[in-house]
Amino acid sequence: MGEWADTWSADGRKNLWGTVPSVIEMQSEGGAAAAAHGALQAGSLTTTFTSSQGLLLMIPNLYKIAGELTSAVIHVAARALATHALSIFGDHSDVMAARATGFALLSSASVQEAHDFALIAQAATLKARIPFMHFCDGFRTSHEVQKVELLHEDDLKTLIDEELIIAHRHRALTPDRPVLRGTAQNPDVYFQSREGANSYYEACPGIVQEVMDEFGQQTGRYYKVYEYYGASDAERIIVIMGSGCETVHETVDYLNAQNEKVGVVKVRLYRPFDVRRFVEVLPNTVKSIAVLDRTKEPGSAGEPLYLDVVTAIHETNLKSSIHNLKSIVGGRYGLSSKEFTPAMVLAVFANLTQELPKNHFTVGIHDDVSQTSLAYDSNFSTESERVVRAMFYGLGSDGTVGANKNSIKIIGEETNNYAQGYFVYDSKKSGSMTVSHLRFGSQPIRSTYLINQANFIGCHQWEFLEKIDILKDAAYGATFLVNSPYNVDTIWQNLTEKVQQQIIDKKLKFYTIDANKVARESGMGGTHKYNHASVFFRISRCFAPR
Secondary structure, three states, X not given: OHHHHHHHHXXXXXXOOOOOOOOOOOOOHHHHHHHHHHXXXXXOOOEEEEOHHHHHHHHHHHHHHHHOOOOOEEEEEEOOOOOOOOOOOOOOHHHHHOOOOOOEEEEOOOHHHHHHHHHHHHHHHHHHOOOEEEEEEOOOOOOOEEOOOOOOHHHHHHHOOHHHHHHHXXXXXXXXXXXXXXXXXXOOOHHHHHHOXXXXXXXXXXHHHHHHHHHHHHHOOOOXXXXXXXXXXXXXXXXXXXXXXXXXXXXXXXXXHOOOOEEEEEEOEEEOOOHHHHHHOOOOOOOEEEEEEOOOOOOOOOOHHHHHHHHHHHHOOHHHOOOOOOEEEEEEEOHHHOOOOHHHHHHHHHHOOOOOOOOOEEEOOOOOOOOOEOOOOOOOOOOOOOOEEEEEEEEOOOOHHHXXXXXXXHHHHHOXXXXXXXXXXXXXXXXXXXXXXXXXXXXXXXXXXXXOOEEEEEEOOOOHHHHOOHXXXXXXXXXXXXXXXXXXXXXXHHOOHHHHHHHXXXXXXXXXXXXXXXXXXXXXXXXXXXXXXXXXXXHHHXXXXX
């Protein structure tokens, strides 16, 4: 995010008002937050981008920015925090650690929502005077390539009220209009002043919904601060926020087609948490609710979203109006980008059918220490056969990821297909294995999880066949393409027995290319991955959706 802003500024790209924004890189996130605070107090529209430990370094300034009711938006690719170990991957630990700062927390569940909510957050903060932390799931959303509908300048001009920007500028510190700000207060007034912001927070959810409604009228994409999706007479419901919403949405569609009665509540506005609006979206047929958090708070009575849901239901005396509600349970999923699949969603729904559902559970791991985990069938899948699912194995820095990013962009931009790309590599990056996951098809793609039933497997490194089970995720009848130094007459005898058996058992269509040789002979040097991309485009036609 910051890189693109810096590039546009360096290129002299002008904003809506015909000026080139200043982009300043500080030495640390603490300095970035302080610089943003200062710029805001000077009347500038200011943003910054951060995540994980960097967000923690910003917390003191976040309290000040919010306490002074300063209109601002920061964007966070939500990631795990260093606890027993460092992890660069995604969950909600960082934003949950900052939830008490007074910032509004707006959660986007997809690439499209991340794009849209950036505008919604900016429009809302100018109206509400409450600063916003707009976050998406680190890596799962922030690094996903997805086909989206871009906002145009007219959309921005319609949503951003220039009079509110002028009001923001008039609140700037200047010798021309002296004001007293940033004081030290004693017990006689601090408490009263702290409570003085209540009316702003009470009004904020209504303002966000108002902006979302205006956004829908402008773009045709309508959002709710809390959105229910599923059967109108659902008996089991999952409450969740972030990219997991998409996985649950996909599973709800599948299960309701099997005559189940399930649904999902997608939490977009987490702070301020609007008890009334949340309760209103629940169908009155609900019997059991599971609240899923993507963070862990050791020693707490429950994770953050779970506690808010329980409080909301208790405070509104929900059981008097929804007589069938019997249980509310909480669970943890997806820490450090741990996979969250439809199979796990199915396990959560299955748990809700029990007379006494397991509470404070985990899903996606096998917890043999404290026995918190739910069992799930890893073979369960909801993906349509009309979706092309391709996996490519390469080495970090060998160009595989770059070539596949180009491929999925070509598919998304040059065809009518929906397209999604996600790229897996560990924190070692260069020199370690990478796996590119590409999906495309005629229907919207909500599969925010890795492919485990691929109908195309590409292997860019021959050595992988001896060390890694490349074909374990190949679907029956899939296509297998390998970069090999052997020709068609000798390749079979050089495959391991296990690979040979997998090709036979799964009836795979087996293709080989000596991409390195082609690259050398055609003057491409070491860029053999583009040969793989060309072959993929050619032979993938045999299973393209119709």
